[in-house]
Structure formats: C-alpha cells, structure tokens
Amino acid sequence: MADKAIVVGVGLKTDSFVDLKESLAELEDLVYAAGGGVVGTAVQVLEKFNPATLIGKGKTLELKELAEQTEANLIVIDHHLSGIQSRNLEQETGVRILDRNQLILDIFAQRAQTYEGKLQVELAQMLDQLPRMVGAWQGSLSRLGGGIGTRGPGETALEMDRRRIHNRVKQIRKKLESVKKNREQHRQQRQRNEIPQFALIGYTNSGKSTLLNRLTQSDVYVKDQVFATLDPTTRKIFLPDVDTALITDTVGFIRNLPPQLIEAFKATLEESGQADILVVVVDISSDQVNKHLEVIDHLINEFKWNDKPVVYVYNKVDLASIEKQVRADRKPRVFTSAIKNEGIERLRRMLAESIKNLQKEVELFFPKQDEHRIYELGRESQIKRTEAASHGTICYVNLTPAQMSKWSAFLTKD
Ligand SMILES: Nc1nc2c(ncn2[C@@H]2O[C@H](COP(=O)(O)OP(=O)(O)OP(=O)(O)O)[C@@H](O)[C@H]2O)c(=O)[nH]1
Ligand SMILES: [Mg+2]
Numbered sequence: 001m002a003d004k005a006i007v008v009g010v011g012l013k014t015d016s017f018v019d020l021k022e023s024l025a026e027l028e029d030l031v032y033a034a035g036g037g038v039v040g041t042a043v044q045v046l047e048k049f050n051p052a053t054l055i056g057k058g059k060t061l062e063l064k065e066l067a068e069q070t071e072a073n074l075i076v077i078d079h080h081l082s083g084i085q086s087r088n089l090e091q092e093t094g095v096r097i098l099d100r101n102q103l104i105l106d107i108f109a110q111r112a113q114t115y116e117g118k119l120q121v122e123l124a125q126m127l128d129q130l131p132r133m134v135g136a137w138q139g140s141l142s143r144l145g146g147g148i149g150t151r152g153p154g155e156t157a158l159e160m161d162r163r164r165i166h167n168r169v170k171q172i173r174k175k176l177e178s179v180k181k182n183r184e185q186h187r188q189q190r191q192r193n194e195i196p197q198f199a200l201i202g203y204t205n206s207g208k209s210t211l212l213n214r215l216t217q218s219d220v221y222v223k224d225q226v227f228a229t230l231d232p233t234t235r236k237i238f239l240p241d242v243d244t245a246l247i248t249d250t251v252g253f254i255r256n257l258p259p260q261l262i263e264a265f266k267a268t269l270e271e272s273g274q275a276d277i278l279v280v281v282v283d284i285s286s287d288q289v290n291k292h293l294e295v296i297d298h299l300i301n302e303f304k305w306n307d308k309p310v311v312y313v314y315n316k317v318d319l320a321s322i323e324k325q326v327r328a329d330r331k332p333r334v335f336t337s338a339i340k341n342e343g344i345e346r347l348r349r350m351l352a353e354s355i356k357n358l359q360k361e362v363e364l365f366f367p368k369q370d371e372h373r374i375y376e377l378g379r380e381s382q383i384k385r386t387e388a389a390s391h392g393t394i395c396y397v398n399l400t401p402a403q404m405s406k407w408s409a410f411l412t413k414d
Contacts (some may be wrong), residue, residue, distance in 0.1 A: 003031075005076050006063065006095075009027075009043040010046070010055055011039075011046070012045070027100060031103065034106050073096060084159060105125050105128060109125065111228075113230065115177065124264035127260035181407065183271075198275070201296065218233075228252075233248065239351045252294060253299055277308060277309050277354050279311050279351070284314040364393075
C-alpha cells in the first residue's frame with residue numbers, strides 16, 4: 001500500500017517565502033518519486049524554531065487532526081529534524097515522521113543498483129542516522145511496518161547501537177575504498193589513452209540521460225522522475241574533427257542535497273571531476289532555472305571544479321516560451337530538445353569546439369627509432385602536418401594539456 005503523506009513547509013520569518021514554497025513543491029515530487037502520494041499540505045513560518053518539535057505546538061496539533069481527516073500515515077517535514085524532534089513529533093501526531101534528508105535517502109535506497117551504489121546509500125543512511133541517535137529512537141514508530149523511509153539497508157541500522165553503526169561505517173568505507181582503487185586502475189588505463197572527457201551535470205530530471213542517449217546512441221534509463229540515474233555511465237562520443245571523446249552521465253543535483261549523501265557519493269561524483277569539460281544541462285522549461293543554476297554553481301564550487309570549462313545546454317526548449325529563452329544568458333550555450341532531436345548537431349559542434357579550445361598546436365620530434373609511435377599519436381589527435389627531418393620526423397599536432405604531458409618527451413622546445 002502506498003504511503004499517504006502530508007508535506008510540511010517550514011521556515012523562519014527572515015527566510016524567503018518563495019523559496020519555501022518552491023522547496024515544498026519539490027518535496028511533493030520527492031514523495032511521488034519515493035512511491036507515495038500527497039494527501040495534505042501545511043506551511044508554518046516561525047519567529048524561531050521550537051527545539052522540542054521544530055514547529056509550534058498549535059501546528060503540531062493541526063497536523064494530528066489533518067492526518068486523521070486524510071488518513072495520512074506519514075508526515076514529511078521540509079527541514080532537518082533532530083532525533084528528539086522526530087520522536088516528539090511522532091508521539092504527538094501518532095504518525096511516522098520523515099525529514100527531507102530521510103526522504104531523499106529513501107529514494108536513493110530504492111534506486112541503487114550497483115554494489116557501489118548500494119554501499120554509498122547505506123553509508124549515507126548511517127551517517128544521517130548517527131547524530132539522530134540519542135537513545136531516543138527506541139520505541140519509535142519508524143520501525144513498524146514498511147513504507148517510505150524504512151527501506152534499504154539503513155533500516156537494520158535502527159536496531160543497532162551506535163558502536164555497531166560506527167563499525168559498519170568503517171567497514172563500508174573500506175569496501176568503497178577497494179571499489180575506488182579498482183576504478184582508478186581502469187581510469188589510469190583510460191588516461192594512458194588520453195581521450196578527452198566530458199561530464200554531464202545538472203539538476204535531476206533536466207534530461208541528462210536523454211541527451212547522453214541522443215549523443216551516443218545508447219539506451220540509458222530515462223524517466224520522468226527525480227533521481228532516475230544514480231550510477232555513473234561513461235560512453236564514447238564521436239564529434240566532428242575530434243575522433244573519440246568520452247562522456248559521463250551521473251547522479252543529478254537538487255537543492256539541499258543531504259551532506260551525508262554528497263560525502264557518501266564522493267567517489268561517484270569524482271567520476272565527473274575527472275572530466276576535462278563540464279556540460280551543464282538545464283531544464284529551460286522550468287520556472288526555476290535560476291535557482292537550479294545557483295545549486296549547480298554551488299556544487300561546482302564545493303567539488304572544486306571551478307577551473308574546468310563549462311558548456312551550457314538549455315534543454316527542453318520544446319516546452320519553453322520565447323521569454324524564457326531570452327533570459328537564458330549563460331555562455332557558451334546551446335538550446336536543445338533531446339526528445340525532438342533538436343539542436344543536437346549544434347551541441348556536437350560546440351563540444352568539439354570546446355575540446356579544440358583546450359588544445360594547443362605543438363611541435364613533436366620523433367627520432368627514427370620512435371617513429372612507429374606517430375601512428376598512436378594520430379589515433380588520439382589530429383596531426384596537421386608532418387615533415388621529414390634528418391634523424392626522424394617532425395609532427396605538428398593539436399594537443400590537450402593532458403596529452404601534452406603524455407607526449408612531453410617528444411616536445412621540441414618552443
Ligand atoms: N519535453 C521534453 N522532455 C524531455 C526532454 N529531454 C528529456 N525530457 C524528459 O524529461 C524527463 C527526465 O529525463 P532524464 O533524461 O531521465 O533526466 P536526467 O537529467 O537524467 O534525470 P536524473 O537521472 O533523475 O538526474 C524524461 O521524462 C524525459 O523524457 C526534452 O528536450 N523535451
Ligand atoms: Mg538520468
């Protein structure tokens with residue numbers, strides 16, 4: 001049976017009310033994404049938060065009544081709750097309580113497919129659990145029955161004591177470390193080939209996976225729901241004049257992404273950090289383009305990707321008014337409709353252009369005994385011209401910084 005949820009927006013008088021409402025609308029989407037339904041909505045703006053229950057006493061009672069009327073079995077608060085606040089709210093309303101983080105973690109728990117993905121979600125759930133454990137969770141309604149917030153490996157955590165959780169956290173980190181080592185070996189192999197790499201990043205549901213499928217004729221999972229993608233996928237992409245490049249699709253962003261989740265998914269996100277160029281995908285049909293860009297900018301800063309060149313893709317242009325298109329002012333930019341296959345060739349050209357901008361023309365000298373390597377050079381870059389010299393061959397070629405370090409032994413001084 002699907003959960004029937006009441007969503008509750010909470011903020012201080014000093015906060016922006018528009019933000020509160022937008023965040024609450026997003027929380028509704030998250031409830032649906034978790035497989036539940038929304039049967040009621042409430043909002044409270046406070047002078048200051050109530051340490052015992054976050055929201056006020058009157059509002060708590062109101063929620064209890066609303067839950068009875070609507071037969072809700074779940075209340076989701078659009079704010080962080082302490083362990084004590086959750087327990088108190090559960091006792092006073094008689095209904096299971098989740099906060100925004102727990103809801104997002106539940107969606108991740110449902111979506112995780114790979115070994116690594118599952119480990120990362122479990123780690124995030126435990127890191128989220130630890131500070132809530134004040135010995136207060138015993139007797140909590142969260143342990144009863146199934147439904148949103150009780151799934152995934154994290155549910156067993158509720159029965160463990162803190163020390164056992166700490167041990168488990170240590171264990172998971174170790175396992176993740178070995179997965180990471182494994183991946184780094186693959187990556188080194190790839191780097192030896194020095195193929196330029198793009199990362200698709202952006203808000204969840206903006207169309208990253210659909211674009212990847214268009215650009216690479218793949219069949220990555222696409223769905224009209226938040227967090228459809230959790231595990232990174234890397235594919236080859238063929239661009240005009242560039243030969244081969246790689247492009248990675250990964251987990252989408254959302255405002256107030258739980259910090260534990262970011263920490264747990266570091267390895268996954270680092271995959272995008274390996275890219276030479278970021279491809280920021282924005283759903284231009286959304287009313288919240290600016291907020292989405294703000295969240296993306298913030299995370300780019302947090303991951304220290306600021307030095308990477310960015311290409312902006314305003315996707316879903318088929319649904320966007322001219323006014324919205326005029327306001328889309330990040331550059332370089334391209335408008336696409338991944339669904340209608342519009343703008344994709346322009347995007348390809350822009351991606352090719354962005355690689356060329358990374359490259360510099362250099363002169364390499366291959367002595368006779370190394371001339372066989374010119375073939376390898378030609379496979380990973382465009383040789384503009386070659387000249388026979390007395391003891392070998394000179395090649396004029398465009399290389400990215402990474403390629404330059406690979407071929408540095410053959411660089412002639414400039
Ligand atoms: N109208 C329209 N819909 C699109 C377009 N591109 C993608 N969609 C739809 O938007 C929804 C989300 O697309 P995805 O490709 O799964 O989005 P995503 O960015 O990978 O999302 P996450 O994996 O959840 O982060 C799907 O229902 C797509 O069919 C577009 O250009 N126009
Ligand atoms: Mg996706």
